[in-house]
Amino acid sequence: MKFRLFLSREACEEYAQEMEKLAYSLLELISLSLGLPAERLNSFFKDQTSFMRLNYYPRCPNPRLALGVGRHKDSGALTILAQDDVGGLEVQRKTDGEWIRVRPTPHAFIVNVGDVIQVWSNDKYESVEHRVMVNSERERFSIPFFFNPTHSVMVSPIKELINEQNPEKYKVYNWGKFHTTRNLSNFKKLNVENVTFIILGCLKAQLFD
Ligand SMILES: O=C(O)CCC(=O)C(=O)O
Ligand SMILES: [Fe+2]
Numbered sequence: 001m002k003f004r005l006f007l008s009r010e011a012c013e014e015y016a017q018e019m020e021k022l023a024y025s026l027l028e029l030i031s032l033s034l035g036l037p038a039e040r041l042n043s044f045f046k047d048q049t050s051f052m053r054l055n056y057y058p059r060c061p062n063p064r065l066a067l068g069v070g071r072h073k074d075s076g077a078l079t080i081l082a083q084d085d086v087g088g089l090e091v092q093r094k095t096d097g098e099w100i101r102v103r104p105t106p107h108a109f110i111v112n113v114g115d116v117i118q119v120w121s122n123d124k125y126e127s128v129e130h131r132v133m134v135n136s137e138r139e140r141f142s143i144p145f146f147f148n149p150t151h152s153v154m155v156s157p158i159k160e161l162i163n164e165q166n167p168e169k170y171k172v173y174n175w176g177k178f179h180t181t182r183n184l185s186n187f188k189k190l191n192v193e194n195v196t197f198i199i200l201g202c203l204k205a206q207l208f209d
Helices: 009-033 115-120 175-185 195-207
Strands: 055-057 069-072 078-083 089-092 099-101 110-113 130-132 140-147
Touching: 009 078, 009 140
Parallel strands: none
Antiparallel strands: 055 140, 069 130, 078 110, 078 140, 089 099, 089 130
């Protein structure tokens, strides 16, 4: 995939509209896979707070000293990522903590399940931890589309998925408040490597207070 450096507003709007359609299709498939009606989750996105980002990672002579994107989990519902052929995205394998390179596949998107779907599905789906390494020889471009719920949505495990054998693992939280607080803090105030993980951990911990 080749990216032009300057994208027009119209192109960005058109791209976002297409991503939104794709995101709804994926959401419906996820809903079906959980044994729910296809459109069960759609209403959470009526005035969605989705956005896209144009990422540029310049070449770096000493990649070990530079931060592409530090380790994190995406906090929204789904991320649909387009990337060029340079590579640099890595996901952490849960079994041994090893960072695995995600090899770019031509004409394919990478789809991340975010924390919101992890909570809705009560851990049936897991939000993957990932990071981006920079490259000493080539610059890199990527375009993530973050498919996020409406600001006022209260996120908690979907009640149809909860029963005695599968009690809810998360307390309810407000998506908009959570997202704004996280963005405003810009990860500065917490001296930890992985803020999302800690926050999800806190939500889980509260359950057992
Ligand atoms: O550029 C990438 O490959 C991923 C960026 C990313 O993880 C993010 O913006 O959340
Ligand atoms: Fe990410």
